[in-house]
Amino acid sequence: MRGPGGQEGKGYPIVILAAGRGSRLKKGDGEPKPLTRLLGLTLLERAVLSAREVGVEEFYVVVGYGKEEVISHIEEIERRHGLSIRVVENPHWEEENGTSVLAAREHLSGPFLLAMCDHVFDHQILRRLMEADDGTDTSLIAVDEELDRIFDLDEATKVRLEGERPVAIGKGISPFDAVDTGLFLCKPPIFDALMEARKEGDSSLSAGIRKLIERGKIQAVKVGGRFWTDIDTPEDLEHAKKALLKGLGKKEEDGFISRYLNRPLSRRMTARLVDTPLTPNGISLLSFSVALLGAFLFGIGGYFWTLVAGLLVQLASIADGCDGEVARLKFSTSPYGGWMDTLLDRYSDGAIVAGITYGHWLSFPEASTWAWGVISLMGFLLVSYTKKEFSLRYGRKLPHDLWDKVSKRDLRLFGIFIGAILNRPFEAMALLGLLSHGVILRYLLSGYRKRQ
Secondary structure, three states, rough: OEOOOOOOOOOOOOEEOOOOHHHHHHOOOOOOOHOOOOOOHHHHHHHHHHHOOOOOOOOOEEEEOHHHHHHHHHHHHHHHHOOOOEEEEEEEOOOHHHHHHHOOOHHHHOEEEEOOOEEEEEEHHHHHHHHOOOOOOOOOEEOOOOHOOOOHHHOOOEEHHHHHHEEEEOOOOOOOOOEEEEEEEEOHHHHHHHHHHHHHHOOOOHHHHHHHHHHEEEEEEOOOOOEEEEOOOOHHHHHHHHHHOOOOOOOOOOOHHHHHHHHHHHHHHHHOOOOOOOOOHHHHHHHHHHHHHHHHHHHOOOOOHHHHHHHHHHHHHHHHHHHHHHHOOOOOHHHHHHHHHHHHHHHHHHHHHHHHHHHHHHOOOOOOHHHHHHHHHHHHHHHHHHHHHHHHHHHHOOOHHHHHOOOHHHHOOOOHHHHHOOHHHHHHHHHHHHHHHHHHHHHHHHHHHHHO
């Protein structure tokens, strides 16, 4: 993926259309549509940050309705994220959206990405468009051919294809093979096409695309399977929220407990946390604090405190997923955040083992109690270390198979939670420690066989 300037992910500016009123979504409350909030970010901010994810550095936002409020928000985005965004005013914003593209003409001399601020999308769609650029003056339109996935197919702009070539576009065409995602990689001929369509009485972007179709100057890029949605109504907004939350899971990396218990609960917590001032790192510290409190209560002994401790440890395990979920929703993931979260997990593991071991020692003051504590802690720490070392030494990750799933932290903490319910947290810890050592031995044998 190389931009016009030859640098990977760079060189392509993006034009984001944010001039419309959005009356169906806002129902007359007067707030400009680009300022609509969705899981911690406005629609405009989400579009800008999605483009930043693929290396875009040059941003043009076309404004119209409520421009003073939108421009003020753009300045906030610039300050918050260290970006430079050029504002383009469209004096004809009350016409259709093709006029907003034309308003940006004087600022652009080469190819550019085009997005609608009311479309929420996987940034990989932009990457696909850039990868498909052949360097000619042929524009590209991203289309979704998986029609059963479209939330409101009746309202979608349909596209008829012959192979990779669009032959018709419009909401009312039939038959059709795909729908327009609202994402494009445009070349300069788009402007003449829009001007010609406007002179003929149609100032929509689709009318300009039809002109390009007539001239054979546009190709389709199929992006079925990638998430995107158009937000025109409150129902669309709710659908986008549910879809974004559903997409937060890490199917390959999540363990059994994370996938079927923790993740459904953490998504609900994340849906509330994402609109608070809490940062992902702050959530990591909060989860760590809950785990430490659970560890302390394990050390008190007695069934009541043991049960409360088990509940807190499981709550910490659930909350441990929220930091990454909030970071992904707000485009604020960072190597430091992931590293800090990993370190806090190891510290909390150590504290939980120490608390359980000490609580058991109060009733059974024997050296073997501490020996089992050490054995368990070594298993918990080394199973994670073993996987990371394998990746470093061999340049690939261990497979996400059954052994990987049973060695996950989510299963360990859930096992301790069940042990607490049964008033057997020490026995649960020791059993899970032995299981961890068994997984380590299996990894060593697997590595040895590969060596042979």
